[in-house]
């Protein structure tokens with residue numbers, strides 16, 4: 001018997017099937033298929049009810065956007081309040097206080113003592129793209145260094161910075177110039193700092209590099225935690241060559257790792273930080289927080305966009321920050337992480353398909369392999385486990401360049417009981433496959 005999962009129809013139910021037919025006809029195919037064949041009617045915390053009345057536990061958290069869960073009451077109340085006041089002006093036409101307040105909060109929370117300033121955008125890709133524009137203009141250099149397995153978005157520049165070709169780069173070239181890729185030192189690809197520096201100087205002339213852009217923990221690429229000491233070393237290396245260090249915390253930030261900024265897990269002050277996803281509880285909002293001396297070196301008006309820093313999203317983000325503080329969600333992320341790790345390690349003891357368990361805080365994943373020694377990816381099995389989970393009422397996301405990881409992007413509002421129920425379903429699915 002399950003307490004939270006309640007499946008009343010076969011999946012997908014008749015209403016979802018009917019919508020799916022209309023989707024097939026009217027939605028552009030490159031927008032892809034969905035993880036779930038069922039259409040959502042309502043979400044609350046870590047639970048989703050579909051249009052046929054089936055209830056699921058959602059471990060995907062809107063692909064990592066819902067640290068405070070679906071429809072948190074305080075977020076909803078703030079949005080409703082804002083809806084009654086004004087929806088849009090464009091901050092550069094008629095400014096509003098909630099954007100200033102949000103910048104103030106984020107800047108004051110950001111790691112390090114150097115004065116910072118914030119700029120807002122709509123999507124994660126826009127934040128990364130603008131971080132690169134700012135870094136280039138400030139340094140007067142054009143090259144950008146990114147990493148193997150990186151994911152930075154789908155615009156022309158960020159798709160170029162993203163590693164994986166299919167589906168993200170599918171015949172979408174020519175790609176943006178001056179993007180260089182180096183290995184990401186982690187458990188599966190250890191590499192010494194000295195070798196990394198050699199690779200760097202052999203790949204691109206260091207004094208032409210504006211910035212190194214790094215995910216403190218890689219998200220789509222497989223929850224890869226950098227090799228110990230590597231991020232500190234990157235900080236030294238970027239200082240040595242006059243490059244900026246840009247951290248892309250779009251997936252790892254906003255509390256998921258037990259720190260508000262993922263980079264706080266290390267004693268480092270980046271030059272520029274990119275945030276998005278959980279920042280505004282699912283409303284489109286991203287932020288670039290940079291050292292003020294950097295942003296001050298650019299002229300006014302050179303970055304922006306009509307909808308950037310929308311007031312609804314800013315109000316939601318202010319609530320997200322408050323909720324994380326008031327509900328102690330950073331501690332909760334660590335507790336969720338411990339619970340996940342304990343269960344995953346037990347699964348590893350029982351099922352040979354579970355290779356590595358990795359992550360920090362609630363940003364935890366399991367790698368599924370055909371052979372623990374060769375780490376041959378068990379991609380098809382991973383897909384089957386996901387399907388089995390959905391059939392039994394749990395939505396779960398994959399990750400990794402080979403799609404052989406199951407990653408937790410769960411809301412930090414999930415209860416222990418809900419998490420245990422979801423993990424029981426997952427374990428049964430792994431056992432079955």
Ligand SMILES: Cc1ncc(COP(=O)(O)O)c(C=O)c1O
Nearest residue numbers: 123124125151152153219250251
């Ligand atoms: C680390 C990282 N950077 C950038 C992006 C792109 O964000 P968006 O899809 O909002 O453009 C993502 C999205 O998954 C991400 O995980």
